Amino acid sequence: MQLYIDSANLKEIEHAASMGFISGVTTNPSLLAKEDPKADIRKLLLDIHKNVGGHVSVEVISTDTEGMLREADEILSWFPDATIKIPFIPAGLAAVRNLSNRNIPTNVTLLFTANQALIAANAGATYVSVFLGRLDDISTDGVQAVRDTCEIWEVHGLESLIIAASIRHPIHLLECAKAGAHIATTPYKVLLQSIKHPLTDAGLASFLADHKKMMDAKGTS
Numbered sequence: 001m002q003l004y005i006d007s008a009n010l011k012e013i014e015h016a017a018s019m020g021f022i023s024g025v026t027t028n029p030s031l032l033a034k035e036d037p038k039a040d041i042r043k044l045l046l047d048i049h050k051n052v053g054g055h056v057s058v059e060v061i062s063t064d065t066e067g068m069l070r071e072a073d074e075i076l077s078w079f080p081d082a083t084i085k086i087p088f089i090p091a092g093l094a095a096v097r098n099l100s101n102r103n104i105p106t107n108v109t110l111l112f113t114a115n116q117a118l119i120a121a122n123a124g125a126t127y128v129s130v131f132l133g134r135l136d137d138i139s140t141d142g143v144q145a146v147r148d149t150c151e152i153w154e155v156h157g158l159e160s161l162i163i164a165a166s167i168r169h170p171i172h173l174l175e176c177a178k179a180g181a182h183i184a185t186t187p188y189k190v191l192l193q194s195i196k197h198p199l200t201d202a203g204l205a206s207f208l209a210d211h212k213k214m215m216d217a218k219g220t221s
Helices: 010-018 029-035 041-052 065-078 090-101 114-122 132-137 142-156 170-179 188-195 198-220
Strands: 002-006 024-026 055-059 083-087 106-111 127-131 161-165 183-186
Touching (some): 002 010, 002 188, 010 041, 010 188, 024 041, 024 183, 029 041, 041 055, 055 106, 065 090, 083 090, 090 106, 090 114, 114 127, 127 132, 127 142, 132 142, 132 161, 132 170, 142 161, 142 170, 161 170, 170 188
Parallel strands (some): 002 024, 002 183, 024 055, 055 083, 106 127
């Protein structure tokens, strides 16, 4: 399972990328607005791509098919490597089919059921983003939605890549990897939580202390 960072914070993205395990970035209007409403979005997205490479999703904000397609073409005019992120609404499905017919990669977002993911895949989505954390927020099993989606993919051999989105904590990462999701797009904080373990820290401290004892002993012999 590949790991993307779900962020529009360039410092977070740069730090995650510097560790060598990030394969892409997803953004949305809320993440972009959270950083700086006055930011030059084009420059920010191009800087993100420059630092990470690979996948970068850029979301449209239109809610009609023609508007989505105009936005997609405009985004691609200055960012040819972008994946166009489209909301799961009827107009969005029509836009996905149009873009798919033109071999333009799409990421269908705001999916909450395996049925929705299946429909998005049939519309030609390159990626289907299943939001498990938001399901957990309303007392629904978000991981099960990912499991159901992965089971359908395994049975039918569908080509769209499953993105586990709205990750809340490291257990979500573990369960989505076990379920068979192709990608998890994860907040910076959760990535750091997943790296850290107290036994790793204690073990390293012990190794370094023992090494120092050996060096000190050699120095006094």
